[in-house]
Amino acid sequence: MRIKNxxxxxxxxxxxxxxxxxxxxxxxxxxxxxxxxxxxxxYSIAETGKDEWGVQFPLIxxxxxxxxxxxxxxxxxxxxKIIGPSLFSAKITAVICGTLSVLxxxxxxxxxxxxxxxxxxxxxxxxxxxxxxFFSRIALEPILANLLIIxxxxxxxxxxxxxxxxxxxxxxxxLSLSLFTYHxxxxxxxxxxxxxxxxxxxxxxxxxKNIAIFLACFLLSFWLIAYQYxxxxxxxxxxxxxxxxxxGAVLEINEFRDHHKNNLLSKILHNKLTFISLTLVDHYxxxxxxxxxxxxxxxxxxxxxPFPPLLLIMLPFYYLGxxxxxxxxxSRKNNLIEKAIRIIVIFWVAVSPLPSTITETAPDSRRAxxxxxxxxxxxxxxxxxxxxxxxxxxxxxxxxxGFFLLYFISLLIFLFNFFAVYPKRYDHIYAYKExxxxxxxxxxxxxxxxxxxxxxxxxxxxxxxxxxxNYPPDKYVRKKRWTxxxxxxxxxxxxxxxxxxxxxxxxxxxxxxxxxxxxxxxTANEYRDIYPSIxxxxxxxxxxxxxxxxxxxxxxxxxxxxxxxx
Amino acid sequence: xxxxIKKMLPLLLILVVANLLFKGFLVHQYPNSLxxxxxxxxxxxxxxxxxxxxxWLRLIPVILSTLTSILAYELAYxxxxxxxxxxxxxxxxxxxxxxxxxxxxxxxYIAVTTIVLxxxxxxxxxxxxxxxxxxxxLSVLLAFRYFCLNSPWSYKTxxxxxGELFKIFDLRNLFFVGDYLSPFIHIPKTGxxxxxxFIPFLFGLVNLMxxxxxxxxxxxxxxISSLGVIWFFITxxxxxxxxxxxxxxxxxxxxxxxxxxxxxxKVPAGRFIVLLLLAINIFFYQELFYFHFDxxxxxxxxxxxxxxxxxxxxxxxxLEHVYVSDDAARFIDYxxxxxxxFDPKKIVILKxxxxxxxxxxxxxxxxxxxxxxxxxxxxxxxxxxxxKKTINYYNGLPAYFIINR
Numbered sequence: 001m002r003i004k005n006x007x008x009x010x011x012x013x014x015x016x017x018x019x020x021x022x023x024x025x026x027x028x029x030x031x032x033x034x035x036x037x038x039x040x041x042x043y044s045i046a047e048t049g050k051d052e053w054g055v056q057f058p059l060i061x062x063x064x065x066x067x068x069x070x071x072x073x074x075x076x077x078x079x080x081k082i083i084g085p086s087l088f089s090a091k092i093t094a095v096i097c098g099t100l101s102v103l104x105x106x107x108x109x110x111x112x113x114x115x116x117x118x119x120x121x122x123x124x125x126x127x128x129x130x131x132x133x134f135f136s137r138i139a140l141e142p143i144l145a146n147l148l149i150i151x152x153x154x155x156x157x158x159x160x161x162x163x164x165x166x167x168x169x170x171x172x173x174x175l176s177l178s179l180f181t182y183h184x185x186x187x188x189x190x191x192x193x194x195x196x197x198x199x200x201x202x203x204x205x206x207x208x209k210n211i212a213i214f215l216a217c218f219l220l221s222f223w224l225i226a227y228q229y230x231x232x233x234x235x236x237x238x239x240x241x242x243x244x245x246x247x248g249a250v251l252e253i254n255e256f257r258d259h260h261k262n263n264l265l266s267k268i269l270h271n272k273l274t275f276i277s278l279t280l281v282d283h284y285x286x287x288x289x290x291x292x293x294x295x296x297x298x299x300x301x302x303x304x305x306p307f308p309p310l311l312l313i314m315l316p317f318y319y320l321g322x323x324x325x326x327x328x329x330x331s332r333k334n335n336l337i338e339k340a341i342r343i344i345v346i347f348w349v350a351v352s353p354l355p356s357t358i359t360e361t362a363p364d365s366r367r368a369x370x371x372x373x374x375x376x377x378x379x380x381x382x383x384x385x386x387x388x389x390x391x392x393x394x395x396x397x398x399x400x401x402g403f404f405l406l407y408f409i410s411l412l413i414f415l416f417n418f419f420a421v422y423p424k425r426y427d428h429i430y431a432y433k434e435x436x437x438x439x440x441x442x443x444x445x446x447x448x449x450x451x452x453x454x455x456x457x458x459x460x461x462x463x464x465x466x467x468x469x470n471y472p473p474d475k476y477v478r479k480k481r482w483t484x485x486x487x488x489x490x491x492x493x494x495x496x497x498x499x500x501x502x503x504x505x506x507x508x509x510x511x512x513x514x515x516x517x518x519x520x521x522x523t524a525n526e527y528r529d530i531y532p533s534i535x536x537x538x539x540x541x542x543x544x545x546x547x548x549x550x551x552x553x554x555x556x557x558x559x560x561x562x563x564x565x566x
Numbered sequence: 567x568x569x570x571i572k573k574m575l576p577l578l579l580i581l582v583v584a585n586l587l588f589k590g591f592l593v594h595q596y597p598n599s600l601x602x603x604x605x606x607x608x609x610x611x612x613x614x615x616x617x618x619x620x621x622w623l624r625l626i627p628v629i630l631s632t633l634t635s636i637l638a639y640e641l642a643y644x645x646x647x648x649x650x651x652x653x654x655x656x657x658x659x660x661x662x663x664x665x666x667x668x669x670x671x672x673x674x675y676i677a678v679t680t681i682v683l684x685x686x687x688x689x690x691x692x693x694x695x696x697x698x699x700x701x702x703x704l705s706v707l708l709a710f711r712y713f714c715l716n717s718p719w720s721y722k723t724x725x726x727x728x729g730e731l732f733k734i735f736d737l738r739n740l741f742f743v744g745d746y747l748s749p750f751i752h753i754p755k756t757g758x759x760x761x762x763x764f765i766p767f768l769f770g771l772v773n774l775m776x777x778x779x780x781x782x783x784x785x786x787x788x789x790i791s792s793l794g795v796i797w798f799f800i801t802x803x804x805x806x807x808x809x810x811x812x813x814x815x816x817x818x819x820x821x822x823x824x825x826x827x828x829x830x831x832k833v834p835a836g837r838f839i840v841l842l843l844l845a846i847n848i849f850f851y852q853e854l855f856y857f858h859f860d861x862x863x864x865x866x867x868x869x870x871x872x873x874x875x876x877x878x879x880x881x882x883x884x885l886e887h888v889y890v891s892d893d894a895a896r897f898i899d900y901x902x903x904x905x906x907x908f909d910p911k912k913i914v915i916l917k918x919x920x921x922x923x924x925x926x927x928x929x930x931x932x933x934x935x936x937x938x939x940x941x942x943x944x945x946x947x948x949x950x951x952x953x954k955k956t957i958n959y960y961n962g963l964p965a966y967f968i969i970n971r
Contacts, residue, residue, distance in 0.1 A: 259857055259861055269853055281742070281764075285741070285742070285764060289735075290733070290735045290736050291736035293732075296729065327776070
C-alpha cells in the first residue's frame with residue numbers, strides 16, 4: 001500500500017513536470033520584458049558577477065527601474081551557467097518550483113489530515129492547477145514565492161505536530177527567503193511569521209535553548225523584514241497600489257465632491273476613508289468570489305492568468321473545506337495544537353489576497369498567488385468531507401467516479417484552451433511585436449549596420465535585442481546610453497541599436513545612418529509618417545501580423561520590418 | 567382571524583410606509599428624466615399617454631414594488647410563522663438598492679417580480695405544494711420570455727450565460743459593484759445590496775448550511791433561487807444584469823434577511839450596532855442616488871432628449887423641415903409624449919453619406935435645421951462653436967447640436 005502511494009505520488013510529480021515543460025517555448029506564446037530582464041541579469045551575474053548596471057551581486061536588481069527582487073535571478077543564473085542563456089534556462093526555475101509545489105502540497109495535506117487519499121487528491125489538483133500551470137511556465141518570481149511560502153507553512157505545521165526546532169527554523173528560513181522573491185511575499189510572509197511566532201510561543205517548551213532559537217529566528221526575520229521596507233521597495237506600492245494621489249479612488253472622490261461643490265456633507269461622505277475602505281473590502285472579497293475562482297477572464301495584461309485558480313467542479317468542495325476548517329477552529333473536539341494548525345491555514349487563506357487587494361487591478365492572479373495550494377488542500381478536504389457523509393459504499397464509489405469524470409472533463413477543456421486556444425487568441429498581449437523583432441535580430445544581426453525601433457513599438461526595446469544576441473554584459477555596461485525619468489531607465493542606444501521615443505524623419509536623417517544598411521521596425525503610424533522621406537531608399541519591406549484578430553477580422557497587432565539604405 | 571390581523575397590521579403598516587417613503591420620495595424628480603425604456607412602454611400602452619406627469623406614471627412601479635415587499639413579508643410569515651424574520655424580509659425588499667432603483671421608473675420587470683411572489687403567496691394560502699407553485703411560475707416566466715422579449719432563444723444563450731451566472735453570485739458584484747454591464751440603473755459605488763450586507767449574507771448562508779432547523783426558509787430560498795437561475799438562463803444574453811438577476815436577488819434578499827435575523831438572535835447585544843451600520847449605509851447610498859446618479863448616468867437617461875423635444879415644441883411653428891442624423895435620432899421617440907404639437911412629418915432622417923455630402927443644403931435656409939451628434943460634426947467638418955444651439959446632458963457634456971447655416 002505504501003509503495004503504491006509513493007508510486008502514485010511520483011507519477012503525479014512526473015506528470016506535473018511534463019505538463020509544465022512541454023511546449024515551453026510556445027505556451028504562453030512569447031517571452032516578455034520581465035522574463036527577458038531576469039534572463040539577461042542572470043546571464044550577467046553568471047558571466048561577470050554583476051548585474052546589467054555593473055553592481056556586484058545586488059540584493060535588488062535595478063533592471064528597468066522596477067527594482068526586481070533577487071532570488072529568482074540568482075537561481076536562473078545557476079541554470080544559465082550550466083546550460084547557457086536561453087528561454088529554457090530562464091523558465092526552468094519556474095517549472096521546477098511549480099513541480100515541487102505538488103510535493104509540498106502532498107506533504108502539507110498529509111500533515112494536516114493524516115490521510116493519504118486526501119493528500120494524493122490535493123497533489124493531483126495541484127499538478128493540474130490552472131494558476132500553477134500558468135505561472136510555472138513564465139520566467140517570473142511569483143511561483144517561487146509561492147513555493148517558499150507553502151514550504152514555510154508545511155514546516156510550521158510539522159513543528160506544531162512534533163515540536164522539533166529544526167522544523168521551526170526551516171519554516172522561518174523559507175518564509176524569510178520568500179522576502180527576496182516577489183513583492184507579494186513582503187506582505188504574506190511577515191504576516192505568517194507573526195502568526196507562527198504567536199502560536200509557537202504558546203506551544204514550545206520554555207527551555208533556554210528553544211527560547212534562544214526562537215528569539216534568534218524572531219530577530220533575524222524581523223531584521224530581514226525591516227531591511228525589505230526600504231524606500232526603493234516601497235516605490236512598488238506607489239506604482240501598483242491604489243493609494244496614490246493620481247489613482248482611481250482619489251479621482252472619484254474629487255468628482256463626487258465636485259457634484260456637491262465640495263460642501264461639508266460631501267467631505268464627510270466622500271473621502272479617502274470611506275472610498276478606499278469600500279474599495280479595499282470590495283477587492284478583498286473578490287478573491288473568494290465565484291467570478292475570480294472559476295471564470296475565465298480575458299487577459300488585459302501580460303503575466304495575468306486568464307484561467308481561474310479552480311476548475312468549476314472543485315468550487316463547492318473548496319467552499320465546504322474552507323467552512324469546515326473555520327468550524328474546526330471553534331470545535332471542542334480539537335485540542336490546542338489542532339486548533340493552532342487550523343488557525344494557521346485559515347490565516348494563510350486570509351492574508352494571501354492582501355497583496356492583490358491593495359492594487360487597482362484586483363483580483364490580480366499574480367499578486368494573489370500566495371494562496372495557491374490552499375485551493376487544492378481545501379478542495380480535496382471538502383471532497384472527502386462530503387464523501388464521509390455517504391454511508392453506502394456503492395454510492396460512495398458512484399459519487400467519486402462521477403466527480404472524477406467531471407473533473408477530467410473540466411481538465412481536458414482547460415488543457416485544450418491552455419495549449420491550443422489561448423496562445424493564438426492572445427498573442428498580441430504577450431509582447432508579440434517585440435518577440436518577432438527579437439527573432440529577426442537574432443537571425444540577421446550581422447547583415448545590418450544599424451537597427452532602429454522606438455518605444456512606440458516596443459516597451460523596454462533594448463531587452464529584446466540583448467537577449468536575442470546574448471550581448472556580452474560587460475560590454476553592455478560600457479556601451480549603453482541612457483536617461484532616467486521618474487526612476488525608470490530609458491536606454492537610448494548600444495552597439496548597433498537605437499531606441500528613439502518615436503521613429504521619425506528627423507531621427508532617420510542623422511548623419512550617422514547615412515549610406516548604412518539599416519533595419520527599421522515601425523508601427524503603421526510611424527510608417528505613414530516616415531514613408532515620404534524613405535520611399536526611395538527602401539530595399540525590402542515586410543509586414544508582421546498577430547494571430548489574434550478583432551471581430552471584424554482585422555489583426556489586433558502588426559508592424560513593418562523595413563530594410564533601408566539611408 | 568381578527569386577532570391575527572391585529573397582530574400583523576402594525577408591521578404591515580410600517581412596511582407600506584417604509585416602501586412608499588423609500589421608493590416614492592421625489593420619484594418624479596429622481597431619476598430626473600424619462601428613459602427610452604419608459605418611452606417605449608408609454609408608446610406600447612396608449613392609456614399611459616394621458617398621464618402627463620412623471621409622478622403619476624412612476625407611481626405604478628412604486629405601488630407594484632410596495633406590493634412585492636408586502637407579498638414577500640406575507641409569504642415568509644405564511645411559511646415560517648416567524649413574525650420578525652418575515653418583517654425583516656419585507657424591509658430588505660423596501661430598501662435594497664436593486665429593488666429601490668427599479669421601482670423608480672416604468673419597467674415590466676418589477677411586474678414580473680410581483681407576479682412571481684403573488685402566485686407563490688396565493689398558492690400558499692390554499693396550502694399548495696412548492697412544486698405546483700414552481701410550475702405555474704415557470705410557465706408565467708416562459709410566457710413572458712416568449713411574448714415580451716423579442717430575442718430568439720438557443721442553447722448558445724445558456725452557454726453565454728453560464729459565465730455570467732458566476733459573476734452575478736460574485737460577492738463583489740452583489741455588494742459593491744452592482745450592474746457591471748449597464749450603467750443605466752447603476753447607483754454609483756453601490757452594489758445590488760448594501761455594502762455591509764455581505765456580513766448577514768455570509769452569516770445567513772453558513773447558518774442555513776450548518777443548522778438543521780429552518781427548513782421552511784431554506785425551501786423558500788431554494789424555490790425562489792431555482793426560478794431565478796432558470797429566468798437568468800432563458801433571458802437574452804444582452805439583457806441588463808439587473809433584470810436577468812431579478813429573481814436571484816429575491817433569493818439573496820431572503821438569505822440576507824435570514825442572516826440579520828440569525829445575527830440578532832445569536833448576538834442580541836449587537837442589534838444596536840447592526841441598526842446603526844444599516845442606517846449609515848442606507849444614508850450613504852441614498853445620497854449617492856439623489857446627488858450623483860443623474861450626473862454619472864446622464865447619457866443613459868433622456869435629459870438631453872427631453873430638452874430637445876421641448877425646444878422643438880417651442881419652435882415648431884418656425885420650422886418646416888428638421889433634418890436629423892442617424893446617430894441623433896434617439897430623441898424622436900420622445901416627441902409624441904413631450905412635444906405633441908410638433909408634427910413628426912417634418913423630420914427627415916439623414917444617412918451618413920447624405921449628411922457628409924449634402925449637409926450644406928439640408929441645413930441652410932430660414933425654416934430648416936439639422937440636429938446632429940458630436941461624431942457627425944467631424945463628418946461635416948464643422949467645429950462645435952458653429953452650432954446654433956447645443957443641448958447638453960445633465961452632466962454638462964454636449965449631446966445634440968442644432969445646426970443652421
